[in-house]
Amino acid sequence: MSRLLVARRYAKVLLDLGEKAGKAKETGQELDRIAALVESNADLNRLALSPLVTPKRKSEVFDAVLTAANASDLLRRFFKVVAEAGRLDCAMAIRQAFHELADARAGIVEAKVASAQPLSESQAQALSQALAKRTGKTIRLAFRQDPSLIGGLRVQVGSTVLDASLRGKLAQIKQQLLTV
Numbered sequence: 460m461s462r463l464l465v466a467r468r469y470a471k472v473l474l475d476l477g478e479k480a481g482k483a484k485e486t487g488q489e490l491d492r493i494a495a496l497v498e499s500n501a502d503l504n505r506l507a508l509s510p511l512v513t514p515k516r517k518s519e520v521f522d523a524v525l526t527a528a529n530a531s532d533l534l535r536r537f538f539k540v541v542a543e544a545g546r547l548d549c550a551m552a553i554r555q556a557f558h559e560l561a562d563a564r565a566g567i568v569e570a571k572v573a574s575a576q577p578l579s580e581s582q583a584q585a586l587s588q589a590l591a592k593r594t595g596k597t598i599r600l601a602f603r604q605d606p607s608l609i610g611g612l613r614v615q616v617g618s619t620v621l622d623a624s625l626r627g628k629l630a631q632i633k634q635q636l637l638t639v
Contacts, residue, residue: 462548462549462552463552463556465546465549465552466549466552466553466555466556467556467560469537469541469546469549469553469556470553470554470556470557470559470560471556471560472537473486473490473533473537473553473557474486474557474560474561474564476533476537477533480533482531482533483561484561485531486531486533486534486557487557487558487561489530489531489534490534490553490554490557491554492528493525493528493530493534493538494550494551494554496524496528497550497551498551503520503524506520506547507521507547507548507550508547508548514542514543514544514545514547515543517542517545517547518538518539518542518543521538521539521542521547522535522538522539522542525538538550541553562599565597566596566597567596567597567598567599568594568596568597568598568599568616568617569598569599569600569601569616570586570587570590570598570599570600570601570614570615570616571601571603571614571615571616572586572600572601572602572603572612572613572614573602573603573604573605573608573612573613573614573624574602574604574605574608574611574612574613575604575605575606575607575608575609575610575611575612575624575625576604576610577602577604578602578612583600583602586600586612586614587600590614590616594616598616607626608624608625608626608627609624609625609626609629610624610625611623611624611625611627611628612624613627
């Protein structure tokens with residue numbers, strides 16, 4: 460089974476448990492805090508990925524770390540199951556899948572925006588409103604600057620790409636000229 464599929468299954472269970480306890484948002488924040496702790500500690504990261512350490516030993520070490528980090532019982536029990544199943548290598552993918560599922564349930568969609576120049580606050584707000592109207596969902600914008608676009612912007616929402624860049628327009632014109 461692929462790591463992504465495994466991560467989505469674990470993330471769904473964690474989100475369901477968090478929602479049942481009325482603490483889905485807090486669970487996500489705590490998951491981020493624990494993931495940052497694991498990412499910042501090379502030894503913990505190696506432990507999570509090592510095939511040489513038994514799942515039981517990984518479970519014991521992670522439980523000690525989570526207890527020291529004042530993790531909730533929910534996350535301590537969750538990571539105990541994950542560790543004993545030998546799936547700690549999926550921890551970062553579980554974190555990402557958790558947030559994707561939580562956003563999907565809340566009707567939030569991420570729009571990846573690449574622009575040649577930084578957008579002003581009013582431009583970003585107008586773009587967000589236009590995308591929300593088009594998709595019927597709440598939009599969270601993720602910006603990056605890409606000077607190769609020359610001008611304009613390129614927006615990706617899910618698998619849909621809207622190219623309003625100068626580079627995209629020039630490519631269209633070139634294609635039209637080549638077909639004549």
